[in-house]
Amino acid sequence: MLRHVMALFLFAMLAVAGVATAQDVRPPENAVGADAPPRASTGGAQTLQDVLRRQQGLKVDDSFRRDNIGGDAGTAPGLGPLGGTSDAEQWRALRYNEADVTVTTMDPRGKVLVQDGGMWWLDVRRGPLPTYGGWLLLGTLAILAVFFLLRGRVRVEDGMSGRTVTRFKAIERFAHWMLAGSFILLAITGLLSLFGRKVLIPAFGHGFNSVLLTGTKFIHDNVSWAFMIALVMVFVMWVWHNLPDRTDLTWFRYGGGIIGKKHPPAKKFNAGQKLIFWSVIVLGASVSVSGLSMLFPFDMPLFGHSFALLNDTGVPQALGYGTLPVDLAPQEEMQYAQLWHAIIGFVMMAIIFGHIYIGTLGMEGAYDAMGTGEVDVNWAEQHHSIWLERVREDEFRRPAE
Numbered sequence: 446m447l448r449h450v451m452a453l454f455l456f457a458m459l460a461v462a463g464v465a466t467a468q469d470v471r472p473p474e475n476a477v478g479a480d481a482p483p484r485a486s487t488g489g490a491q492t493l494q495d496v497l498r499r500q501q502g503l504k505v506d507d508s509f510r511r512d513n514i515g516g517d518a519g520t521a522p523g524l525g526p527l528g529g530t531s532d533a534e535q536w537r538a539l540r541y542n543e544a545d546v547t548v549t550t551m552d553p554r555g556k557v558l559v560q561d562g563g564m565w566w567l568d569v570r571r572g573p574l575p576t577y578g579g580w581l582l583l584g585t586l587a588i589l590a591v592f593f594l595l596r597g598r599v600r601v602e603d604g605m606s607g608r609t610v611t612r613f614k615a616i617e618r619f620a621h622w623m624l625a626g627s628f629i630l631l632a633i634t635g636l637l638s639l640f641g642r643k644v645l646i647p648a649f650g651h652g653f654n655s656v657l658l659t660g661t662k663f664i665h666d667n668v669s670w671a672f673m674i675a676l677v678m679v680f681v682m683w684v685w686h687n688l689p690d691r692t693d694l695t696w697f698r699y700g701g702g703i704i705g706k707k708h709p710p711a712k713k714f715n716a717g718q719k720l721i722f723w724s725v726i727v728l729g730a731s732v733s734v735s736g737l738s739m740l741f742p743f744d745m746p747l748f749g750h751s752f753a754l755l756n757d758t759g760v761p762q763a764l765g766y767g768t769l770p771v772d773l774a775p776q777e778e779m780q781y782a783q784l785w786h787a788i789i790g791f792v793m794m795a796i797i798f799g800h801i802y803i804g805t806l807g808m809e810g811a812y813d814a815m816g817t818g819e820v821d822v823n824w825a826e827q828h829h830s831i832w833l834e835r836v837r838e839d840e841f842r843r844p845a846e
Contacts (some may be wrong), residue, residue, distance in 0.1 A: 557774060566780035574784065575639055578791040585795040589802045599703060599808040601824050609819040610836055617682055621815055624675035624725075627668050632794050634665040639787060669736055676729045679722075686713045687722045692831065702828065703807075713832045721800050728793050735786040739779050748781040749773040 495505045538544035540559040548555035613621070637645070638661055645654045693716035695709045701717050702708035709715075714722065738747040752769035755761055761769050773781070804811045810824040825833040 557776075562774070562777055563780055566784065569784060570639070570787075571643070574787055575643065578639075578787065581791050581795050582798070585798045589798060589807075593802075593806065596703065598806065601809050601821065601827055602708075603823045603827075605810070605821045606823045608822045610822055610825055610833065611818055612814040612820045612825070613818045615818065618815055618818055620675050620678035620682060623671055624679055627672035627675060628793070628797065630668045631665060631672060632790065632797075634661040634668075635787070635790055637661045638665070666740065669733070672729070673733045676726065676733065680726055683714070683722060684726075687719045689716075689719065692716075693719065703803075708827050710830045711828065711832065712835075713829065715829070717803075721796065724796050725793070728789050728796075732786055732789045732793065735782045735789070738782040739786065742775040742779045742782075746773065746775070746778045748778055748785075 491505075498505050535544065536559070539546070542557060544558075546556045546558065638658060641654050641658050641661075645657065690712070692709075692711060696711055696716040699707050699709040701715060703717075735747065738745045749771050752773075753771045756768050756771065761767065770777075804815065808828075810821055813824075814820050822833070825836075
């Protein structure tokens with residue numbers, strides 16, 4: 446699983462590097478090649494070499510289009526509404542942001558009517574993103590299945606005593622299930638949005654996919670607020686219990702009791718649960734910010750500022766990626782945000798698969814902690830002995846009612 450996670454983050458860095466060239470639609474002069482036929486032989490249009498270079502992702506001299514946006518006859522009488530400019534020339538002027546456009550928003554970004562800077566994003570979204578992301582999820586499930594076959598379920602060694610102790614209060618379980626339920630909905634709707642064109646359209650047709658994804662987008666956009674609220678609630682309630690301490694080293698030394706037979710002592714949350722907690726908090730915050738950036742691209746540009754900070758550190762240049770682009774259009778901000786949103790989402794889904802496994806099939810009695818809030822005393826003694834001892838001390842000090 447670690448290999449797949451590293452591949453995703455390496456892919457994210459490569460995507461950053463690729464856009465530095467893919468976004469630049471102004472290639473240098475004489476990019477066609479010395480042996481290319483003159484443009485006069487094609488009537489001034491693109492040549493075969495242009496097509497081949499574009500297919501290879503190389504720069505192409507497009508000045509023959511950029512500079513061909515109409516002549517001085519634009520104001521000549523009797524030439525129609527476009528004057529001396531043809532429809533094709535007018536669209537070329539719009540594409541290269543050279544047209545005299547007036548917008549009522551008074552925002553210069555509203556004048557960008559045509560932009561072709563998203564082809565790299567579309568290629569990544571159609572290919573590497575669903576491919577690597579899908580294999581990450583399938584690989585995680587396969588690893589968990591093999592682990593279960595080899596290790597089996599972690600049992601309570603002394604059996605259930607029939608006596609219980611309160612593990613989580615109602616408000617804690619409410620926050621947990623709101624976070625879990627909203628994340629599951631977000632994961633399902635996100636996967637439907639990503640794989641809809643590749644899987645659903647061939648299987649069910651365009652009409653079904655259109656109706657499904659309309660509802661999917663509505664659910665995804667609105668359930669996200671519940672996820673963010675629950676994330677804050679969980680952080681406030683549990684952050685103190687998830688700070689690292691010396692008992693975590695003991696937990697790791699004994700493999701958390703999952704590998705082997707010895708169960709190390711732990712407080713309310715053991716080291717494994719702390720890793721889950723901080724992964725959810727950090728990645729959840731990241732996926733929330735990138736989601737907000739997509740909802741409000743004009744008000745919350747994220748990557749232009751981030752790339753500027755990275756450029757100041759000199760790290761991208763030292764790694765050979767060059768200077769990252771910082772002057773990003775809102776469309777480009779959304780493209781970067783969508784990729785980052787999806788990558789982090791895939792990583793979170795893989796982590797949550799492991800969390801669900803331990804809380805249900807992998808460990809006897811674990812589900813009761815969030816199901817009813819009550820856990821068996823023997824289960825607590827085996828997995829969270831330090832926490833159970835403190836609970837007993839608090840009950841002993843509490844005056845009898």
